[in-house]
Amino acid sequence: xxxxxxxxxxxxxxTEREIHAAALRLATEHGFDxxxxxxxxxxxxxxxxxxxxxxxxxEAAIVAxxxxxxxxxxxxxxxxxxxxxVRVLRDLGALLLSEMTANLPDRxxxxxxxxxxxxxxxxxxxxxxxxxxxxxxxADAAARRLGxxxxxxxxxxxxxVAIAPMRVGLHRWSLGDAVDxxxxxERTVAxxxxxxxxxxxx
Amino acid sequence: xxxxxxxxxxxxxxTEREIHAAALRLATEHGFDxxxxxxxxxxxxxxxxxxxxxxxxxEAAIVAxxxxxxxxxxxxxxxxxxxxxVRVLRDLGALLLSEMTANLPDRxxxxxxxxxxxxxxxxxxxxxxxxxxxxxxxADAAARRLGxxxxxxxxxxxxxVAIAPMRVGLHRWSLGDAVDxxxxxERTVAxxxxxxxxxxxx
DNA sequence: GCAATGATTGCACGCCGTGCAATGATGGGG
DNA sequence: CCCCATCATTGCACGGCGTGCAATCATTGC
Numbered sequence: 001x002x003x004x005x006x007x008x009x010x011x012x013x014x015t016e017r018e019i020h021a022a023a024l025r026l027a028t029e030h031g032f033d034x035x036x037x038x039x040x041x042x043x044x045x046x047x048x049x050x051x052x053x054x055x056x057x058x059e060a061a062i063v064a065x066x067x068x069x070x071x072x073x074x075x076x077x078x079x080x081x082x083x084x085x086v087r088v089l090r091d092l093g094a095l096l097l098s099e100m101t102a103n104l105p106d107r108x109x110x111x112x113x114x115x116x117x118x119x120x121x122x123x124x125x126x127x128x129x130x131x132x133x134x135x136x137x138x139a140d141a142a143a144r145r146l147g148x149x150x151x152x153x154x155x156x157x158x159x160x161v162a163i164a165p166m167r168v169g170l171h172r173w174s175l176g177d178a179v180d181x182x183x184x185x186e187r188t189v190a191x192x193x194x195x196x197x198x199x200x201x202x
Numbered sequence: 203x204x205x206x207x208x209x210x211x212x213x214x215x216x217t218e219r220e221i222h223a224a225a226l227r228l229a230t231e232h233g234f235d236x237x238x239x240x241x242x243x244x245x246x247x248x249x250x251x252x253x254x255x256x257x258x259x260x261e262a263a264i265v266a267x268x269x270x271x272x273x274x275x276x277x278x279x280x281x282x283x284x285x286x287x288v289r290v291l292r293d294l295g296a297l298l299l300s301e302m303t304a305n306l307p308d309r310x311x312x313x314x315x316x317x318x319x320x321x322x323x324x325x326x327x328x329x330x331x332x333x334x335x336x337x338x339x340x341a342d343a344a345a346r347r348l349g350x351x352x353x354x355x356x357x358x359x360x361x362x363v364a365i366a367p368m369r370v371g372l373h374r375w376s377l378g379d380a381v382d383x384x385x386x387x388e389r390t391v392a393x394x395x396x397x398x399x400x401x402x403x404x
Numbered sequence: 405g406c407a408a409t410g411a412t413t414g415c416a417c418g419c420c421g422t423g424c425a426a427t428g429a430t431g432g433g434g
Numbered sequence: 435c436c437c438c439a440t441c442a443t444t445g446c447a448c449g450g451c452g453t454g455c456a457a458t459c460a461t462t463g464c
Contacts, residue, residue: 007430007431008430008441008442011442012442036418036419036420037419037420037421038419046443046444047443047444047445048444048445049422049443049444049445049446050442050443050444052420052421052422053442053443056323056421057420057421058420085396085397086397089397121258121331124331124334125327125328125330125331126327128327128330128331128334129323129326129327129330132326132330153370153371153374153389153390153393154393156370156373156374157366157367157370157390157393157394160366160369160370161363161366161394161397164359164362164363164366165359167362168355168358168359168362169355171358172355172358187355188355188359191355191356191359192359192363194287195287195288195291195363195398196397196398209461209462210410210411210461210462213411214411238449238450238451239450239451239452240450248412248413249412249413249414250413250414251412251413251414251415251453252411252412252413254451254452254453255411255412258452259451259452260451
């Protein structure tokens with residue numbers, strides 16, 4: 001039973017990735033506005049109807065895939081005792097960075113997605129939605145760490161602020177030439193830390 | 203020339219508001235998924251085709267309207283000499299609060315929009331896009347204040363962080379019973395300020 | 405009034421997103 | 435080994451969306 005479930009799940013993820021790859025490939029090749037769901041389906045070797053079993057729209061297929069906090073890093077984050085907000089915020093920064101390294105599927109993919117989002121408002125909307133879902137996940141983690149009920153202000157604020165350098169850093173990276181987004185994001189995180197405690201960069 | 207331009211512009215804004223009102227009314231009455239562009243057009247007394255001259259989608263009509271920084275408050279913000287980031291961030295908070303008071307069209311409207319965004323991902327996407335455009339405007343203001351070129355990291359980061367309490371506060375307010383969103387947002391801004399300089403609430 | 409500019413509208417067309425029902429594959433139990 | 439349950443895939447059909455185009459209509463400036 002568990003084996004089969006896992007198998008099905010893996011197959012599902014696999015098709016999902018194939019659809020995403022097909023969508024991204026065709027979008028960069030023919031331009032996003034000439035991209036249709038039929039084209040993506042054909043390229044991915046599935047039917048049009050099946051496409052919609054995986055993604056709600058072609059924009060969703062481009063952005064593709066919820067960001068998930070890696071289990072070990074999340075556990076480490078939750079294990080820290082301190083509930084001091086600034087400390088939690090810093091630890092959230094570390095958690096997000098570890099998420100980035102964990103979910104580094106393909107730098108070129110990520111850059112292509114950001115480029116499409118820059119040029120097409122519908123893709124941007126999908127990307128923002130994805131970030132928003134991620135932010136909620138981060139807020140829940142922060143709430144657990146703080147020992148407050150989920151949905152309260154402080155964890156939501158911390159999540160939003162902690163994600164800010166990631167959003168800004170990734171956006172800037174996508175416009176530049178650097179291969180790896182990591183350094184840019186780390187620089188932006190450092191910028192935020194400077195705001196919190198000016199002039200104590202070790 | 204200017205008189206006519208102004209007149210046309212005013213008429214345009216007026217129809218825009220009418221369409222928005224019609225969309226929101228029908229959405230709360232019949233439910234968002236039974237809402238069609240034809241219904242909105244009929245309610246607003248225009249043709250279907252004209253609707254799309256004003257809004258790109260029914261979601262856009264629901265969210266309706268870019269947030270614009272009020273000119274006087276913006277001038278006051280830019281007039282301050284200090285380029286110290288934390289100071290700029292605090293002033294941005296004040297700027298955003300003044301924007302909120304300026305653009306308080308109708309509290310019930312705003313709450314209805316947030317409720318729709320909560321329940322329908324497409325509306326949420328439109329709302330997030332609207333916030334994103336606003337964030338860029340705020341970032342440009344911050345860049346001018348800092349005397350750095352627009353599109354650099356620091357102003358973008360400051361804008362993102364400054365908007366955070368507004369987003370979080372408005373979201374929380376929309377779930378509660380309070381009539382006026384102002385106090386909730388101010389409380390969340392105060393929470394952010396506490397992060398920056400713990401324990402100096404005047 | 406007349407010309408120009410711009411707003412409104414109807415039409416047509418292709419694509420989107422989904423409910424439904426049939427079909428196909430897969431894996432577990434007799 | 436076969437059958438059944440379960441779930442994924444597919445085709446079909448239908449209403450709604452978003453837009454290019456061209457005609458019409460109103461407003462404004464001369």
